[in-house]
Amino acid sequence: MRAVTFQAPGEVRLEERPDPELGAPDDAIVRIEATGVCGSDLHIYHGRVRIEPGFTLGHEYVGTVVAAGDGVTRVAVGDRVLGCFQTACGTCFFCLRGLYHKCDESRTFGHGAALGGLQGTQAELALVPRANLTLRRVPAGMAADAALFAGDVMGTGYHAVRAAGLVAGDTAAVLGLGPVGLCAVQAARAAGATRVFAIDTVETRLTMAALIAIFSA
Numbered sequence: 001m002r003a004v005t006f007q008a009p010g011e012v013r014l015e016e017r018p019d020p021e022l023g024a025p026d027d028a029i030v031r032i033e034a035t036g037v038c039g040s041d042l043h044i045y046h047g048r049v050r051i052e053p054g055f056t057l058g059h060e061y062v063g064t065v066v067a068a069g070d071g072v073t074r075v076a077v078g079d080r081v082l083g084c085f086q087t088a089c090g091t092c093f094f095c096l097r098g099l100y101h102k103c104d105e106s107r108t109f110g111h112g113a114a115l116g117g118l119q120g121t122q123a124e125l126a127l128v129p130r131a132n133l134t135l136r137r138v139p140a141g142m143a144a145d146a147a148l149f150a151g152d153v154m155g156t157g158y159h160a161v162r163a164a165g166l167v168a169g170d171t172a173a174v175l176g177l178g179p180v181g182l183c184a185v186q187a188a189r190a191a192g193a194t195r196v197f198a199i200d201t202v203e204t205r206l207t208m209a210a211l212i213a214i215f216s217a
Contacts, residue, residue: 003056003123009047012057020119020127025071028131030081034144035122036060038085038152039178041110051112058122059085059109060152062144065135066125074132082138085109085152087118087130100133149183157183161191168192177205186212 003017020029035058043049044057062082065075075081088095088103095103107129110120119127128134138147157180166172172188174181177200188196189212198209 001124004058004120005053006044006051006055006057007053010045012045015054017056017119017123020125022067022069023127024129025069026129026131027069028065028072028075028128028135029067030061030063030083030121030126030128030135031066032061032063032121032124032126033080034062034148036148036152037122041122044111049111051110051114055110055112056120056123057110058120059111060148061109061121061126062138062147063126065131068131072131075135075137080138081135082147082151083109083121083128083135084133084155087116087128087134089130090133149179153179154183154187156180157185158187160184161187166191166193169194171195171197173197173199174209175199177202177209181205182208182212185209189213 001017001019002014005013005015007013022029038060040049041057044051065077065079065081068075068077086101086106086108088100089105092104094100107116107118109118110122118129161184166188168191170193172193174184174188174196177198182205185196185198196213198206200206
């Protein structure tokens, strides 16, 4: 299969890599339909985050399950799915409290050995461990570019709104209207904020935030 691999700061390369294989009963393999380039991918590209040369990048992905272990029950071969940017065990102290991002056995796609050695999703195929927790079916008719947001970007914006304790009737301020900030605007409106101050210096982002606020009302 072909994969986008990190070589050195400022250098990535499209290379041939062996197709992934199932290694555990709850593994799945996904044929990638669409994958995103996150800001953290750019940190790797610019050398601010170090990973091993040759490592496959990427952690935002939509695709179709092409193989699944006997322990995978929540998705099946042929399902169109999206996935979280990291895996979690589902049974540790943190997972049992819904804090999956703090999982004792967490592994992040495309971030090298330091974050679990899990190859990334900017490839034709991706191995997805803990598939019962990591993957979700994509609703019928949802475009790949919309579904991509659920696995990382929207979740980050949503988590920020939840962590702030925002309730219906509150006023919110979102500083910075990149993809995560725009998702936070949408999440704040969905949570019932009566006013959202969306702050940025880029006019097109301000326009997008205004449209999001209107259609999220």
